[in-house]
Amino acid sequence: MSNLKETILNPILKSNPITVLVLGICSSLAVTVQLKGACVMAISVIIVTGLSSFVASILRNTIPNRVRIIVQLVVVALMVILVDQILKAYMYTVEKQLSVYIGLIITNCIVMGRIEAFALGNKPIPSLLDGLANGVGYGLILVIVAFFRELIGSGTLFGFRVLPEGYVLNNLVILPPFALILLGCIIWAHRSFDKDLQEK
Amino acid sequence: MNKIFEKGGKLHWLHSTVDAFETFLHVPGTVTLKGAHVRDAIDLKRILIIVIVAAAPAALFGMWNVGYQHSLAIGNTGIDILGNFWYGFLKVLPLYVVSYVVGLGIEFAASQIRGEEVSEGFLVSGFFIPLIVPVDIPLWMLAIAVAFAVIFGKEVFGGTGMNIWNPALLTRAFLFFSYPNQMSGSNCWISLRPGETPVDGFTGATPLALDGAQAQYGTGFWDMFIGTVPGSVGETSVIAILIGAIILIWTGVASWKIMAGTVIGALAVGLIGDLAGISKVPCYMQLIYGGFAFGAVFMATDPVTSAQTECGKWIYGILIGALCLMVRLFNPGYVEGMMLAILFANSFAPLIDHIVVNSHISRKAKRLNAA
Numbered sequence: 001m002s003n004l005k006e007t008i009l010n011p012i013l014k015s016n017p018i019t020v021l022v023l024g025i026c027s028s029l030a031v032t033v034q035l036k037g038a039c040v041m042a043i044s045v046i047i048v049t050g051l052s053s054f055v056a057s058i059l060r061n062t063i064p065n066r067v068r069i070i071v072q073l074v075v076v077a078l079m080v081i082l083v084d085q086i087l088k089a090y091m092y093t094v095e096k097q098l099s100v101y102i103g104l105i106i107t108n109c110i111v112m113g114r115i116e117a118f119a120l121g122n123k124p125i126p127s128l129l130d131g132l133a134n135g136v137g138y139g140l141i142l143v144i145v146a147f148f149r150e151l152i153g154s155g156t157l158f159g160f161r162v163l164p165e166g167y168v169l170n171n172l173v174i175l176p177p178f179a180l181i182l183l184g185c186i187i188w189a190h191r192s193f194d195k196d197l198q199e200k
Numbered sequence: 201m202n203k204i205f206e207k208g209g210k211l212h213w214l215h216s217t218v219d220a221f222e223t224f225l226h227v228p229g230t231v232t233l234k235g236a237h238v239r240d241a242i243d244l245k246r247i248l249i250i251v252i253v254a255a256a257p258a259a260l261f262g263m264w265n266v267g268y269q270h271s272l273a274i275g276n277t278g279i280d281i282l283g284n285f286w287y288g289f290l291k292v293l294p295l296y297v298v299s300y301v302v303g304l305g306i307e308f309a310a311s312q313i314r315g316e317e318v319s320e321g322f323l324v325s326g327f328f329i330p331l332i333v334p335v336d337i338p339l340w341m342l343a344i345a346v347a348f349a350v351i352f353g354k355e356v357f358g359g360t361g362m363n364i365w366n367p368a369l370l371t372r373a374f375l376f377f378s379y380p381n382q383m384s385g386s387n388c389w390i391s392l393r394p395g396e397t398p399v400d401g402f403t404g405a406t407p408l409a410l411d412g413a414q415a416q417y418g419t420g421f422w423d424m425f426i427g428t429v430p431g432s433v434g435e436t437s438v439i440a441i442l443i444g445a446i447i448l449i450w451t452g453v454a455s456w457k458i459m460a461g462t463v464i465g466a467l468a469v470g471l472i473g474d475l476a477g478i479s480k481v482p483c484y485m486q487l488i489y490g491g492f493a494f495g496a497v498f499m500a501t502d503p504v505t506s507a508q509t510e511c512g513k514w515i516y517g518i519l520i521g522a523l524c525l526m527v528r529l530f531n532p533g534y535v536e537g538m539m540l541a542i543l544f545a546n547s548f549a550p551l552i553d554h555i556v557v558n559s560h561i562s563r564k565a566k567r568l569n570a571a
Binding site: 170173 | 356379
């Protein structure tokens with residue numbers, strides 16, 4: 001059981017895909033301007049990583065080793081298209097706002113990385129949990145970054161004005177470079193909190 | 201130094217702060233008792249003082265110009281040199297206070313945490329920051345920008361001497377991208393007392409934004425050379441900056457190669473712009489426009505962030521001049537390119553040095569093999 005607990009907790013804290021493995025940086029810079037978009041993106045990635053790890057794990061004994069990458073891609077692409085279609089049907093404006101980045105979940109290193117590293121060698125249920133947990137670890141950072149960017153850059157949260165009218169909006173925070181600086185700060189905080197992550 | 205601040209003393213955690221005040225601007229007379237140390241009169245403290253002396257003419261002229269522009273704006277044409285200077289002094293002083301209090305505060309705290317000596321590095325950056333911002337910038341914005349530049353531009357890289365980008369320019373870049381409304385246009389460069397409105401037909405836009413054509417105070421060559429035009433506090437007067445340049449070159453503090461390279465690069469691209477018919481003014485005018493002179497003399501030559509090799513300094517300087525003019529001539533988005541050009545060249549300075557050193561080594565190796 002402790003093994004299962006580690007499978008779930010590790011990707012969120014100790015080996016967080018963004019702050020420790022430094023994967024999925026491009027999308028975390030692009031979709032974190034608004035909290036709403038970041039939340040939708042986070043949920044989409046959680047679903048895609050979870051389900052594709054699950055499916056790839058079911059297929060793991062039948063996939064020939066030499067063509068495994070392309071088979072994984074097909075699985076991931078299927079999940080991404082499903083998510084994209086659902087978003088188009090029910091949350092059209094958000095889907096438009098996220099534009100290509102939903103489609104680009106296919107190329108998100110976290111998805112392929114977890115299939116390669118975990119799903120191909122483990123049973124379906126742990127693989128599903130591992131995928132979901134990695135998605136949560138990714139989404140968590142996304143939401144934290146988006147919280148600060150929307151608050152400082154637009155003075156709003158989920159589109160509602162939070163800061164008083166006299167607050168002068170900071171344009172730099174809207175620009176992608178600032179997301180990188182914020183990510184750096186989160187990594188900094190994470191590392192000074194968790195002594196195991198510090199290089200000697 | 202009092203014993204309680206030494207190692208093991210009660211107040212040892214304040215060691216850096218006390219040390220900084222005790223050795224402020226000079227090295228104390230206490231000498232090492234054992235061993236021989238070769239000492240040269242020039243050290244970090246003296247270099248920084250020379251830079252501040254060199255920038256003083258630009259700062260003093262800038263203060264006067266703030267008052268002069270204010271008089272022009274309210275339609276007061278009488279000549280009152282002292283009154284103008286006093287008005288500008290009172291306007292610029294708060295900028296200096298904010299710049300030094302915030303910057304040095306963070307610097308002291310960071311040195312204290314790291315247990316290092318506080319160095320005077322920020323004295324120069326803090327002196328430059330008010331000179332390259334619009335005089336009307338709200339003080340809280342300046343405070344945020346200085347804090348950002350010192351923390352993310354300097355302390356995270358390890359403090360004085362370790363930074364990749366010029367902290368003063370980072371402050372300006374932060375303001376420029378964060379609060380574009382307060383950093384450009386025709387309202388920010390002129391300071392007015394509350395309740396005062398400019399006279400009809402007065403525009404506070406800088407010559408660079410106006411392309412030197414239709415400004416009402418005849419932004420001709422001499423106006424811009426002397427510096428009686430709107431602009432950031434310390435960058436308008438080419439004469440004052442040239443005095444600073446002479447001091448810097450004469451004392452050997454700043455590299456003349458970087459300054460010369462910047463001018464050559466700017467003239468080369470400016471000439472292309474002239475020949476292609478893109479630029480609205482002759483290329484030599486670009487040298488006295490906007491922040492070019494100030495950037496070339498004081499910002500590009502920052503010994504920490506510029507290239508270190510002799511050949512590299514030429515490449516670095518030419519890169520800055522050429523990039524600055526490219527932004528001015530070929531980019532519709534930004535009027536001024538000096539800040540962006542220097543920050544860009546700062547990022548490439550280590551690469552330039554690396555290439556220069558390696559090509560030197562391989563050239564020597566070839567000669568050795570041929571012999």
